[in-house]
Amino acid sequence: MTPTPTPPPATPPAAPDTRAPAAPEPAAPGSGDDWLRLDRQICFSLNAASRAFNGVYRVILKDLGLTYPQYLVMLVLWEHGALPVKQLGAHLRLDSGTLSPLLKRLETAGLVRRERSARDERSVEVRPTEEGAALRERALEVPRRIVAATGFPLDEIHALRARLDRLTTALDAAAAAEGA
Amino acid sequence: MTPTPTPPPATPPAAPDTRAPAAPEPAAPGSGDDWLRLDRQICFSLNAASRAFNGVYRVILKDLGLTYPQYLVMLVLWEHGALPVKQLGAHLRLDSGTLSPLLKRLETAGLVRRERSARDERSVEVRPTEEGAALRERALEVPRRIVAATGFPLDEIHALRARLDRLTTALDAAAAAEGA
DNA sequence: AGCCATTTAGTTGTGCACAATTGAGTTGTG
DNA sequence: CACAACTCAATTGTGCACAACTAAATGGCT
Structure with a gap:
């Protein structure tokens, strides 16, 4: 979704709008109805905030050629140097089903290198390339822009x-x- | 081996002159290092919370045969009765690229019906079926369990x-x- | 009336999240 | 040593998010 130039049209997220009479079931006060409405507000708020964050990162990271999850991976690699996929997943709470294709794309982009560990042939070490390490310099600008955006x-x-x-x-x- | 991060980078170009970040990690104050680490913490926290929420909903909604976004759609439909896709998207901040296939799956599951508006052939009205409306009764339990989980x-x-x-x-x- | 910008859903393509499975590699135990 | 249990990465399949585009319908305009 393009950054909506139009401000929230009909429904700002915080609007506890007056009950819409179009609902098929008239609400018994104090019943689960209130809870459903509350639930909609809560889970929606977190979901929306997460996606809004994602949107800001998307715009800012476009210059670096990174997506938001790819940026998270690079942040960990910049901080730790080199890690097996398992460790990377532990830091980010992601599994190989997500990381394997993501890392493959980062490798194609020339930002990381993957190689089987000699000590344990099961594990794959991921490390930033020269280019990947160099990208860090350009990423230093990102956090302040994010904080400012909030x-x-x-x-x-x-x-x-x-x-x-x-x-x-x-x-x-x-x-x-x-x-x- | 050495988890030592890459050697300290050049000093950031423009010090924002705000107060020092009271980050839990002691690092060179004012360096981009702090900011990158902080950024990792912030964006990761929100991301992780969103996914954790998603995980709890996934478990609880499995009985109803709904995914979390499908549940959000049904919540809006239970509250408003029937809406064009556009309105639904405004409530949820989602566009047709996400909603069209999602609604098609809900229709296949027999929970909603879609029909072109007679007044405006461009728009498609989405309304819960009998079965979809009935599902609401079983959903009344959900919010309390979610709140309890938090x-x-x-x-x-x-x-x-x-x-x-x-x-x-x-x-x-x-x-x-x-x-x- | 005819034309044209806008609105509305839908489609396509890319990328992420996650469950389930596969297969290679490793380790513990008898 | 043999073998079962476990670990790790990759793969498969489903579903969501979003950008870019298409196609049809609408409404304003001259």
């Missing part, structure tokens, strides 16, 4: 991050429990 | 939602500005 002061960003991490931990545990 | 009290959920909506608004505006 319009949030740094301490609030940190607070939000802490909340989200707490949320993630709780949700992961809950998903595991539900799955069992 | 472990967050309701007021904190609302506060988080407000922050995320503010973030989304700012990011959308910034993406539009960058794109221009």
Whole structure:
């Protein structure tokens, strides 16, 4: 979706609009209805924020020729130098089903190199190439532009991050429990 | 072996002169290093939270035979009864490229019906079928289970939602500005 | 009326997320 | 040593997000 030049037309995300009478079921007050509406707002908010973030990164990273997940991978590689796919996935909470094709594209782009570990033929070491390492210089501009785009002061960003991490931990545990 | 990051880069061109980032990692203050690390933390946190949320919904919605985006669509339809694709997309910030195949799958599953509007042959009205409307009863359980999974009290959920909506608004505006 | 910009869904192509499976490689145990 | 259990990466298949494009319908305009 192109950055919508039109401001949120009919429905700003925070609009707890008055009940639409078009619904087939009239709501019993205090029933699950309220919960459904709340649920729509909550899960939608997180989803929308994630996609909005993605959109900003998409625009900013276009110059570097990276997608947002590719940028995340490069950030980890810049920080750690070289890692087996497994370790990379642990850092990013991604599995080989996502990483294998992504890394193949990064290799085609000449940014990383993949080679079987000599010590353990099962594992594949991923390391940035010269070009991949050089790209880091150009990436230094990115974070400040992102932070500026949020319009949030740094301490609030940190607070939000802490909340989200707490949320993630709780949700992961809950998903595991539900799955069992 | 040496997890040592690549040697310290050149100093960033323009120091934003804001207060020093109180990042948990002690690194050369003001260097781009801090920012890259911070960026990794921030964007990763939101991304991870979104995917964790998705994971919990996936588990809970499996009984209903819905995916998370399909559930979002049904929530809107349960609330509004019937909508053209365009309106649906406005509510969810999704375009036809995403909605068309998704709605086709919902139609195949017998949950919605699509028909060209008589008044405007361009638009397609989407409305829940009997079966789709009936599914709502079984969905009433979902939100409570989600909220329970977060472990967050309701007021904190609302506060988080407000922050995320503010973030989304700012990011959308910034993406539009960058794109221009 | 005829023309034309706009609106609306749909289609195509690329890339990501994730479950399930495969197959090569490694390790523990008898 | 033999062999079962495990680990790791890759592959397959489904579904979503989004950009770019197509095609049809609409409405404004002269």
